């Protein structure tokens with residue numbers, strides 16, 4: 001299943017001109033406020049008719065300006081999750097979940113049981129939305145969207161109304177949805193941390209245009225992405241696998257760049273993980289450092305150097321086929337004589353990778 005979109009639309013003072021493909025997995029639409037993300041979601045949903053262009057989902061043409069085809073929203077088989085859960089307050093959770101099934105193309109009770117289990121909402125089925133936390137309400141909204149048997153899931157900032165604790169609670173469920181349903185998920189977000197944690201594909205939108213689109217690992221480690229994310233949020237995501245829980249509370253992970261130790265990661269050996277490593281947390285050394293406290297020393301090669309800000313340098317590194325990003329000062333880059341192709345050591349403190357930066361799944 002794939003969503004393909006190429007549309008143009010003019011509002012007074014704003015032109016959207018966007019084209020991208022969203023394969024199975026989670027495609028994050030990331031851009032500043034007013035860049036056109038919601039307009040794209042509305043065009044896919046059929047809430048707005050683009051002046052020009054075509055949108056196709058899983059072989060079904062949703063709209064095409066050359067043929068004049070424009071399917072109304074209720075015939076598009078899409079699932080939506082918005083900032084606010086928008087559940088029916090007078091219905092129980094179970095009735096809310098079943099409501100979407102009026103529009104479904106025939107799914108059975110086993111499917112309902114599977115989704116209820118996947119989202120951990122079994123104990124909530126007889127409650128009404130007023131008796132749920134914000135995070136629980138959003139999980140029910142996710143369940144309702146999936147049970148409507150959609151071709152695609154559209155999520156417009158589904159975590160934006162939740163506090164940090166509730167966000168952390170819901171992220172693993174979004175990971176399961178992404179990895180277990182095989183549906184394309186189009187996910188609007190303002191949050192670099194959310195994009196890094198969840199996205200398999202990233203589409204960057206700036207002033208109505210797509211400035212970059214592609215696999216999350218490549219887009220996030222591209223120095224050109226850093227100004228859009230904000231320098232403190234710039235960083236790479238790499239794949240890892242849990243190798244062992246060690247006696248002193250550390251978990252050993254295997255990565256293409258070598259072993260990495262982090263404070264305990266609650267996952268069984270063999271579990272595939274994605275690690276977000278912020279550029280500002282990576283130190284560089286010409287020789288393998290000794291006598292330092294940092295546990296993780298990775299052999300890397302410099303791919304390119306990009307000056308950033310008044311005094312900074314972003315160094316894109318390669319390690320066993322994966323990209324890493326380091327942010328250092330230009331003074332250090334000069335002092336170390338850094339140049340593309342050079343072999344170096346990247347140093348990462350185990351404790352600098354926050355628990356929220358460790359997700360389940362693979363990078364793309």
Ligand SMILES: Nc1ncnc2c1ncn2[C@@H]1O[C@H](COP(=O)(O)OP(=O)(O)OP(=O)(O)O)[C@@H](O)[C@H]1O
Nearest residue numbers: 011012014031032033034035036037038039040190
């Ligand atoms: N119906 C409309 N009529 C005129 N202008 C509109 C309309 N809808 C959106 N716009 C304009 O189009 C631009 C893009 O809006 P859009 O809501 O898609 O941005 P966004 O990236 O989703 O922003 P945010 O993150 O704040 O939700 C804005 O300048 C907005 O004012």
